Amino acid sequence: xxxxxxxxxxxxxxxxxxxxxxxxxxxxxxxxxQLGDRERARVVEHLSRCEDxxxxxxxxxxxxxxxxxxxxxxxxxxxxxxxxxxxxxxxVCVVVVGTAVTLHRQSLKxxxxxxxxxSDNAQRIAPSSAPMGTVATARNRNAPAEATVGAAxxxxxxxxxKSAARLTTxxxxxxxxxxxxxNLPMQFDRSRxxxxxxxxxxxxxxPGPVSRLAAPPPALLAKAGGAEPRAEQESDxxxxxxxxxxxxxxxxxxxxxxxxxxxxxxxxxxKSANAGVASRKSxxxxxxxxxxxAGASPQTKASPxxxxxxxxxxxxxxKMKMDSAATKPEARWRxxxxxxxxxxWGGDNWESVSVGGKTIPLQALAALQAEVWxxxxxxxxxxxxxxxxxxxxxxxxxxxxxxAAGIIDIEFSDVQNGKVTTANGEIWTxxxxxxxxxxx
Amino acid sequence: xxxxxxxxxGAELGLGSEQFAAxxxxxxxxxxxxxxxxxxxxxxxxxxxxxxxxxARACAAGSERAWERFLxxxxxxxxxxxGYITKETSSARELADSLYADLYGMSARDGQRVSKLxxxxxxxxxxxxxxxxxxxxxxxxxxxxxxxxxxxEENEEGVQFAAAEAQPAVAxxxxxxxxxxxxxxxxxxxxxxxxxxxxxxxxxxxxxxxxLSVHESTISRKVDKLAKxxxxxxxAALGRNGMSRRQAQEAxxxxxxxxxLNIRTRLAQESAAGAFPEKKAEASAGxxxx
Numbered sequence: 001x002x003x004x005x006x007x008x009x010x011x012x013x014x015x016x017x018x019x020x021x022x023x024x025x026x027x028x029x030x031x032x033x034q035l036g037d038r039e040r041a042r043v044v045e046h047l048s049r050c051e052d053x054x055x056x057x058x059x060x061x062x063x064x065x066x067x068x069x070x071x072x073x074x075x076x077x078x079x080x081x082x083x084x085x086x087x088x089x090x091x092v093c094v095v096v097v098g099t100a101v102t103l104h105r106q107s108l109k110x111x112x113x114x115x116x117x118x119s120d121n122a123q124r125i126a127p128s129s130a131p132m133g134t135v136a137t138a139r140n141r142n143a144p145a146e147a148t149v150g151a152a153x154x155x156x157x158x159x160x161x162k163s164a165a166r167l168t169t170x171x172x173x174x175x176x177x178x179x180x181x182x183n184l185p186m187q188f189d190r191s192r193x194x195x196x197x198x199x200x201x202x203x204x205x206x207p208g209p210v211s212r213l214a215a216p217p218p219a220l221l222a223k224a225g226g227a228e229p230r231a232e233q234e235s236d237x238x239x240x241x242x243x244x245x246x247x248x249x250x251x252x253x254x255x256x257x258x259x260x261x262x263x264x265x266x267x268x269x270x271k272s273a274n275a276g277v278a279s280r281k282s283x284x285x286x287x288x289x290x291x292x293x294a295g296a297s298p299q300t301k302a303s304p305x306x307x308x309x310x311x312x313x314x315x316x317x318x319k320m321k322m323d324s325a326a327t328k329p330e331a332r333w334r335x336x337x338x339x340x341x342x343x344x345w346g347g348d349n350w351e352s353v354s355v356g357g358k359t360i361p362l363q364a365l366a367a368l369q370a371e372v373w374x375x376x377x378x379x380x381x382x383x384x385x386x387x388x389x390x391x392x393x394x395x396x397x398x399x400x401x402x403x404a405a406g407i408i409d410i411e412f413s414d415v416q417n418g419k420v421t422t423a424n425g426e427i428w429t430x431x432x433x434x435x436x437x438x439x440x
Numbered sequence: 441x442x443x444x445x446x447x448x449x450g451a452e453l454g455l456g457s458e459q460f461a462a463x464x465x466x467x468x469x470x471x472x473x474x475x476x477x478x479x480x481x482x483x484x485x486x487x488x489x490x491x492x493x494x495x496a497r498a499c500a501a502g503s504e505r506a507w508e509r510f511l512x513x514x515x516x517x518x519x520x521x522x523g524y525i526t527k528e529t530s531s532a533r534e535l536a537d538s539l540y541a542d543l544y545g546m547s548a549r550d551g552q553r554v555s556k557l558x559x560x561x562x563x564x565x566x567x568x569x570x571x572x573x574x575x576x577x578x579x580x581x582x583x584x585x586x587x588x589x590x591x592x593e594e595n596e597e598g599v600q601f602a603a604a605e606a607q608p609a610v611a612x613x614x615x616x617x618x619x620x621x622x623x624x625x626x627x628x629x630x631x632x633x634x635x636x637x638x639x640x641x642x643x644x645x646x647x648x649x650x651x652l653s654v655h656e657s658t659i660s661r662k663v664d665k666l667a668k669x670x671x672x673x674x675x676a677a678l679g680r681n682g683m684s685r686r687q688a689q690e691a692x693x694x695x696x697x698x699x700x701l702n703i704r705t706r707l708a709q710e711s712a713a714g715a716f717p718e719k720k721a722e723a724s725a726g727x728x729x730x
């Protein structure tokens with residue numbers, strides 16, 4: 001930046017004296033661009049000469065985390081944000097490596113198919129860091145299988161995440177690392193398989209079960225640990241739509257629930273009958289604070305799944321909602337005791353996240369991919385469209401009234417539609433991603 | 441007017457429609473000429489923050505319901521704002537409490553409680569107004585250390601702001617001073633504001649951009665452009681006054697006060713005898729022998 005000579009600074013400071021100071025109203029209106037041209041020009045003229053009024057203007061400027069009043073379009077990350085590209089590239093690399101390994105192993109035509117069948121299946125599964133809802137694509141379509149991960153990973157702990165992480169490499173996972181134990185026969189596509197096992201276990205030579213079925217989450221399969229899924233040859237199973245196709249069509253694959261029931265050990269966070277859609281969709285382990293209780297232990301929120309969501313039937317009747325459209329790992333969120341917001345990329349390490357540059361006790365959380373909403377006392381509602389990198393405060397207004405009570409619950413079924421509940425029973429809804437709000 | 445009253449929610453706050461109409465009339469009289477066209481008046485009213493205005497004036501009138509709402513919305517914000525302004529917890533609390541007392545109306549005039557909220561006219565948001573008032577109070581407290589004059593008091597009394605004590609005069613090349621003054625006089629108010637904020641107040645580009653509601657890159661380009669343009673203008677003016685280019689550049693770059701300090705530093709150096717101890721020793725030996 002060009003340096004201003006000292007003599008110029010001196011003369012600038014000692015120029016003509018300012019006139020009467022504008023009142024607080026005018027300075028406020030100036031800061032909020034509410035003045036007409038003439039009034040603004042007068043205020044700027046005064047400010048150009050009055051050091052004290054300049055200081056008042058700068059001190060009174062809103063803090064960088066600008067309060068976002070209704071009518072302002074919140075910033076949202078586009079589909080091609082840099083974070084998504086990075087994760088997409090990582091997933092593509094994993095897929096390529098997995099394909100190469102699988103093809104290599106195919107060429108080796110290992111004889112000991114039986115005990116390695118499960119590991120083969122698991123090997124084709126992407127790690128827990130893989131995007132939730134990504135579904136295995138048929139190997140015979142020259143696309144490596146990917147796991148849908150997030151469902152079972154919540155609450156699994158570091159061990160299972162680590163075991164899932166091993167799946168990203170070409171090495172064969174140990175059967176003991178797999179914990180999911182399917183208790184119903186899995187249907188395998190035998191159309192291209194070389195049967196080496198009379199029991200119908202998939203041979204490593206051919207595409208494994210995941211060629212037709214979406215691979216269950218690695219943690220679920222991990223439970224199998226040495227289990228030998230019984231494969232049955234049914235030609236009509238070949239015609240069943242794969243989970244990959246189902247995910248692309250976002251169709252309910254109810255037959256899956258019949259075919260695959262996995263005894264995945266549910267995490268404590270998964271106790272509720274229905275997962276909170278918003279929190280589930282954002283991250284497998286995203287946990288949402290209980291209603292109205294700051295510092296409550298993370299509990300999943302129950303809310304009905306949106307139509308068309310893929311579901312996996314789990315043991316004990318639990319259903320997992322998979323965001324089949326997601327193709328990248330997502331941040332996981334939770335509210336720690338005391339109301340601190342925490343985030344984890346992958347579920348291992350949780351880091352505290354300051355909202356707008358400061359730690360605010362929060363009582364409600366909803367996250368959907370990169371869209372995160374948090375709320376606390378006195379109507380404080382914050383939104384981030386980039387997984388917590390930047391925050392904007394949102395002040396819902398309806399019929400001249402602002403949301404000012406403590407926020408105890410936030411729900412977003414998708415990016416557009418959301419609901420905020422306050423401690424005094426008010427319910428505020430939005431259908432345009434928080435641009436406008438209505439109080440019910 | 442009725443529509444505005446309904447929109448303001450004044451009835452819920454215990455504000456009567458006539459009271460509200462009187463408030464609007466007061467604000468109109470303050471900012472619009474008496475012969476303003478009705479359309480302009482309506483437009484002006486539409487630009488006001490009606491709800492905040494009703495709340496503030498209801499509080500000033502002593503409505504309990506209004507105060508409850510005000511406290512629930514702004515009590516915590518007052519502390520946050522004070523904390524942001526003072527950057528220190530104890531000062532922030534003191535500042536916030538002091539302002540709150542003024543807002544509540546701890547002072548009385550002619551036997552009537554005077555609340556600072558009565559001066560809010562709705563031109564900007566109530567929260568923004570609170571920020572500004574708090575910033576003014578903070579600046580006043582600092583100014584008490586330099587001068588004992590309040591900005592608000594001056595406004596009320598209509599007294600012009602007193603100039604700061606001038607720095608000791610330093611001899612400046614008259615042609616240079618004239619050239620600089622001429623260049624600065626040609627600046628627009630906004631350009632002058634940008635230069636003053638950036639170079640005199642040491643504000644960041646982001647701060648200046650925020651104050652003018654423009655992008656930071658706009659301010660960055662403007663500052664650079666203005667500084668270069670000033671330099672060019674001053675050099676041209678000095679050239680017209682008989683200076684060579686080199687002389688003009690030197691005159692512009694050299695600060696007489698720096699030269700003065702250098703001279704003082706030099707005068708404060710040790711004497712020549714101390715600098716040459718061997719000569720001193722010879723001198724002493726010569727004196728002793730002689």
